[in-house]
Amino acid sequence: MPRLPPSSGISPPGGRGRKIMTIPYSWGTVRRVTIRRGSLPAVIGVGAVAVSVAVAATIAATSGGSPAAGALSGASGRAGHASGSASVDSEGTSVSLPAAGGQVTGGGDPWATSSPASVSTGASAGSTAQAGSPPRQLIVPDIIAAVPGGLTAAQIASISKLSQVRAVLPIDGARIAIKGQPVNVLAAPAAALRPWTPPATASSSEIWGDFASGDLITTAAAAGGLSLRSGQSYQVTAAAQAQLRFGTDALIGVPGVDGIVNVALATQLGLVKNVAVLINAPAAQMDALVTQVKGVIGGAGQVVRLVPEQVATQLPVDTQVPTGRPANYLMLYQESAAQYCPGLSWTVLAAIGEIESDNGQNMGPSSAGALGPMQFLPSTWATWGTDGFGDTGAPNIWNPFDAVPSAARMLCADGAGQGGQSLWNAIFDYNHASWYVDEVLTLAGEYAREYA
Numbered sequence: 001m002p003r004l005p006p007s008s009g010i011s012p013p014g015g016r017g018r019k020i021m022t023i024p025y026s027w028g029t030v031r032r033v034t035i036r037r038g039s040l041p042a043v044i045g046v047g048a049v050a051v052s053v054a055v056a057a058t059i060a061a062t063s064g065g066s067p068a069a070g071a072l073s074g075a076s077g078r079a080g081h082a083s084g085s086a087s088v089d090s091e092g093t094s095v096s097l098p099a100a101g102g103q104v105t106g107g108g109d110p111w112a113t114s115s116p117a118s119v120s121t122g123a124s125a126g127s128t129a130q131a132g133s134p135p136r137q138l139i140v141p142d143i144i145a146a147v148p149g150g151l152t153a154a155q156i157a158s159i160s161k162l163s164q165v166r167a168v169l170p171i172d173g174a175r176i177a178i179k180g181q182p183v184n185v186l187a188a189p190a191a192a193l194r195p196w197t198p199p200a201t202a203s204s205s206e207i208w209g210d211f212a213s214g215d216l217i218t219t220a221a222a223a224g225g226l227s228l229r230s231g232q233s234y235q236v237t238a239a240a241q242a243q244l245r246f247g248t249d250a251l252i253g254v255p256g257v258d259g260i261v262n263v264a265l266a267t268q269l270g271l272v273k274n275v276a277v278l279i280n281a282p283a284a285q286m287d288a289l290v291t292q293v294k295g296v297i298g299g300a301g302q303v304v305r306l307v308p309e310q311v312a313t314q315l316p317v318d319t320q321v322p323t324g325r326p327a328n329y330l331m332l333y334q335e336s337a338a339q340y341c342p343g344l345s346w347t348v349l350a351a352i353g354e355i356e357s358d359n360g361q362n363m364g365p366s367s368a369g370a371l372g373p374m375q376f377l378p379s380t381w382a383t384w385g386t387d388g389f390g391d392t393g394a395p396n397i398w399n400p401f402d403a404v405p406s407a408a409r410m411l412c413a414d415g416a417g418q419g420g421q422s423l424w425n426a427i428f429d430y431n432h433a434s435w436y437v438d439e440v441l442t443l444a445g446e447y448a449r450e451y452a
Contacts, residue, residue: 094256095304097184098148100174101239101270134203135195139167139280140307140442144254145293146173146276147301156277158296164284169196172266173257173275177237178244179226183218185259186252186276187266196278198251200450210247211262218259220249239270254278254306283435313423313441315345316448325389325401329359332404336388340408343417347444349408352430355439360400372397374407384410 145151145159151170160168171193173186186193190211194202201207211217218228228234228246236244244265252260261269281289290303297303318334326332333353337346353359353373360373370377376384376397385395388405395402407430414429415422427437 095144095146095184095254095276096256096302097146097173097175097275098272100176100272134205134208138197138199138202139169139195140282140439141169141196141254141278142281142284142286142307143279143290143293143303143305144276145279145297145301145303147297148272148275149300150272150274151277151297151301152274155296156274159277159279159293162281162289162292162296164281164289165279166282167280169193169278170274171276171278172263172271172273174238174269174271176269178228178234180237181226183222183226183258184256185216185261185269185271186254186257187261187263187271189263193260198253198450199446201250201252204250207248207250211260213247214262214265215245215247216259216261216265217247217250217252219252219257222258223249236269240268242268255304282439283433307442313420315347315419315423315441315444317343317345321346329353329400332400336404336408340386340388340405341412341417343419344408344411344423345444345448347447348411348416348423348427348440349404350447351440351443352407352427353404354443355436363398372403373400374403376403376406380410381406384413 147155151159156168156170159165169188169192171186171188173184175182175184177183190208194208207217216228218226222228223246226234230246230248233243233245236242244261250260252258261271279289279293286305286307290305293303294301318338321334321338322331323335326335330350333346333349337344337349356370356375357363357373363373364371364375366375368377371381378397381395381397384406385397386402386406386409387393387395388401391399391401395406397403411417411426411430414426416426424437424441427440428434431437
């Protein structure tokens with residue numbers, strides 16, 4: 001993400017990992033790039049659906065706290081998704097991994113060879129993972145498919161070419177033992193894996209610094225159950241005996257997975273190459289996609305949905321919000337919801353602002369002619385454009401102090417403040433695609449989970 005020049009006014013909400021209060025916003029100097037409103041959300045590279053680390057980083061920065069702890073492995077999916085999200089796979093809702101050091105039948109190394117265009121790639125398998133900068137955009141994993149002996153390169157390529165699949169991430173993994181207890185771990189290069197993790201995890205420099213240093217990162221449930229202490233080393237039983245240092249806990253967001261390690265440790269521990277693949281397909285009919293993926297990987301494989309079958313339309317509404325002119329996007333979303341649409345959760349505005357313009361970073365014009373941080377068509381703006389927070393003069397479609405309140409006002413007129421089906425309908429009226437509504441509500445749910 002490009003850094004904006006210092007100026008007075010409002011700052012972006014951390015963008016991909018930036019702290020919310022550090023970089024001022026200037027709507028007059030933001031670079032403009034094409035965003036396709038009305039068909040697809042903001043995309044990166046091969047078109048992976050973007051979600052934001054912004055609010056998670058903001059809350060940590062403004063509260064002095066750390067990202068929210070992870071949930072019990074096998075009981076909860078990605079942050080904000082329904083606990084035990086329904087899977088059409090009869091084997092259960094948690095992915096199962098084989099023991100480390102087992103026979104590998106997958107073959108092929110997506111890190112060492114050229115990959116299909118829609119396969120996420122990062123550092124080579126033999127390199128040391130680097131912490132690097134937070135990803136500009138995150139990718140929501142909708143499905144994980146696992147094969148005990150590993151997926152072949154041909155299977156990975158076939159999955160990446162399925163209709164509606166936007167991105168895939170092949171990952172190594174296996175079941176190891178720590179203190180005699182089984183622990184399911186996954187591994188991939190940091191640059192490839194980080195965008196697929198929940199916002200609180202992707203935004204954390206501490207987590208990825210520990211990851212790059214070769215530490216084990218686990219869910220809070222696994223760390224607590226095993227009484228792991230940061231900086232302490234523990235005997236690990238895998239393909240070979242090893243001492244493994246524990247770094248910190250984090251949200252991982254894949255039911256059945258307890259931890260992550262870098263690729264160097266994956267080799268040392270004997271994790272199964274390409275044991276699973278994460279799949280992003282926001283516009284897909286999930287039952288049909290699961291069937292297609294099963295057809296590719298065969299009967300020995302397992303396919304688990306990572307998103308709820310129905311997204312929540314009841315989101316938390318703040319009763320106490322900041323007052324005065326907002327100093328950053330988080331406050332702007334909160335105050336706009338409270339002042340211009342009582343009953344609307346600010347997380348909905350945050351999700352729309354993220355998907356439509358990356359919180360004011362990609363302002364258009366789009367191919368359809370939509371403009372500004374909330375991507376209004378000029379004809380729509382003529383009806384709903386509002387001077388917000390004390391601004392005077394003609395409402396400015398490029399100005400977030402006008403655009404975000406205008407979006408809240410328009411949503412409210414469609415019933416968004418009532419929640420439930422009325423909220424769903426209001427978002428659909430904002431962008432006429434049911435998958436778009438689901439993406440907004442899923443991302444809003446993640447914000448609500450991490451904000452709480």
